[in-house]
Amino acid sequence: MKKIFQYVFVASVVVFAACQKNLDRNSADASKAGGVPPQNEVYVQGDQMARPAINTVFVGSARKNEFNTTTPSAMNGAFYNDFVNKLTAFGYTTNILGLDKPTFASVLVTDVLNASMTQPTSFYNGTQVLTGRALADDVIDVELTLIFGGATGASNPGLTSDHVNGNDKPFLASFPYMANPH
Amino acid sequence: MKKTKIFITALVCLFVIAGGILLAADHIDAPAVTSKPTDITDVYVFRGQNPDNMVFVANTQGLLSPGATADAKFDEGTMIEFNIDNNGDNVEDLVIQCIAKNGKMKVYGPAAPRVTGTISYLNINKLSVQTDITPYGQPPIIGEEDGIKAFAGPRDDPFFFDLVRFRQVIVGTASSFNNPGNDTFAGTNVLSVVVEVPKSLLGSNTTINVWAESKSATGSTSVN
Numbered sequence: 001m002k003k004i005f006q007y008v009f010v011a012s013v014v015v016f017a018a019c020q021k022n023l024d025r026n027s028a029d030a031s032k033a034g035g036v037p038p039q040n041e042v043y044v045q046g047d048q049m050a051r052p053a054i055n056t057v058f059v060g061s062a063r064k065n066e067f068n069t070t071t072p073s074a075m076n077g078a079f080y081n082d083f084v085n086k087l088t089a090f091g092y093t094t095n096i097l098g099l100d101k102p103t104f105a106s107v108l109v110t111d112v113l114n115a116s117m118t119q120p121t122s123f124y125n126g127t128q129v130l131t132g133r134a135l136a137d138d139v140i141d142v143e144l145t146l147i148f149g150g151a152t153g154a155s156n157p158g159l160t161s162d163h164v165n166g167n168d169k170p171f172l173a174s175f176p177y178m179a180n181p182h
Numbered sequence: 183m184k185k186t187k188i189f190i191t192a193l194v195c196l197f198v199i200a201g202g203i204l205l206a207a208d209h210i211d212a213p214a215v216t217s218k219p220t221d222i223t224d225v226y227v228f229r230g231q232n233p234d235n236m237v238f239v240a241n242t243q244g245l246l247s248p249g250a251t252a253d254a255k256f257d258e259g260t261m262i263e264f265n266i267d268n269n270g271d272n273v274e275d276l277v278i279q280c281i282a283k284n285g286k287m288k289v290y291g292p293a294a295p296r297v298t299g300t301i302s303y304l305n306i307n308k309l310s311v312q313t314d315i316t317p318y319g320q321p322p323i324i325g326e327e328d329g330i331k332a333f334a335g336p337r338d339d340p341f342f343f344d345l346v347r348f349r350q351v352i353v354g355t356a357s358s359f360n361n362p363g364n365d366t367f368a369g370t371n372v373l374s375v376v377v378e379v380p381k382s383l384l385g386s387n388t389t390i391n392v393w394a395e396s397k398s399a400t401g402s403t404s405v406n
Binding site: 036037038039040041042043044045046047048049050052069070071072073110111112113114115116117118120121132133134135138140158159161162163164165166167168169171173174175176177178179180181182 | 220221222223224225226227228229230231236237239240246248251258260261263265267271272273281283288298299300301302303304306318319321322324331333336337338340341342343344347348351357358359360361362363364365367368369370371374376378381384387388389390391392393394395396397398399400401402403404405
């Protein structure tokens with residue numbers, strides 16, 4: 001039994017270490033400056049995000065930190081094959097948007113959140129497609145359906161929805177839109 | 183003996199895979215690790231209550247319990263930066279930069295970045311609005327200046343997902359989701375930054391591409 005814990009501990013240390021971001025910084029100058037952050041100070045990237053769960057699902061653990069520090073215009077060049085391989089592993093052929101595997105991989109790999117300046121916002125509602133991400137959008141079901149749902153969205157019914165359809169608290173109609181904390 | 187070896191190998195693989203998902207998920211650090219101020223859990227971009235405005239949300243420090251929320255703080259060495267591409271080349275044309283300072287969240291921009299990519303400089307002359315960071319348990323404090331609104335503080339995590347079941351499906355201990363599912367994020371909080379800006383400040387393109395970055399101050403004026 002002890003050996004199992006040793007193996008698990010080593011594995012967990014390896015995984016934790018792999019995901020430690022380089023946060024070395026000297027913020028002494030920042031606090032000395034009073035109410036104003038210092039001039040000309042360099043800020044380096046730690047975390048990055050656009051669409052939900054993209055890094056989680058499509059990028060292997062060994063490259064997740066690299067994905068987080070890759071600028072979007074460089075993502076296609078660096079990660080396109082990873083996304084194609086993952087779609088292959090999922091058995092992907094097509095989806096309700098009619099995208100073949102290379103096209104869908106291209107859409108996904110450049111991880112930016114598209115938003116319309118003219119249309120109402122919806123991640124996907126049948127009419128609006130990727131016009132933004134609203135708080136109430138069930139982005140998980142949308143992404144699962146686009147990956148596993150096939151041409152009609154009806155394939156793999158056990159995988160195309162997590163059956164959690166809304167937030168545990170109602171959103172606010174006005175700024176700042178998210179509910180008070182628990 | 184062989185059976186034990188196979189079992190151990192499987193257990194290690196299971197843990198590494200599950201750990202990888204846990205750590206790498208935009209939402210989740212490893213359970214044993216406290217949420218870091220640089221962790222972005224979610225990004226939202228949507229039309230405001232006033233349809234002439236766009237709202238930008240970045241949530242950080244996910245899975246805060248109510249008890250932990252009272253102690254959660256924005257880090258003054260962390261810039262939360264919304265990158266906005268408004269000409270379709272996936273390179274940022276505008277940035278909105280948010281930095282906490284002495285209990286206030288200061289919002290700079292939207293303005294052109296000095297450089298593009300993974301290094302940033304603060305647009306220090308482009309302060310648009312600042313607001314007191316809302317303490318836990320108080321109604322939201324809102325800053326507003328020239329049509330730009332800002333909020334920073336704890337919020338109910340708006341994300342909803344049966345992540346536990348998803349992990350089981352990924353590693354093969356379940357073959358499908360449950361119906362109904364269980365929201366892993368119910369009852370948890372995040373530290374949010376919300377900025378609402380008039381669309382007129384975002385350029386004239388009909389679409390924008392947005393991504394959020396958290397960036398750490400290096401204490402240096404040189405890149406190396």
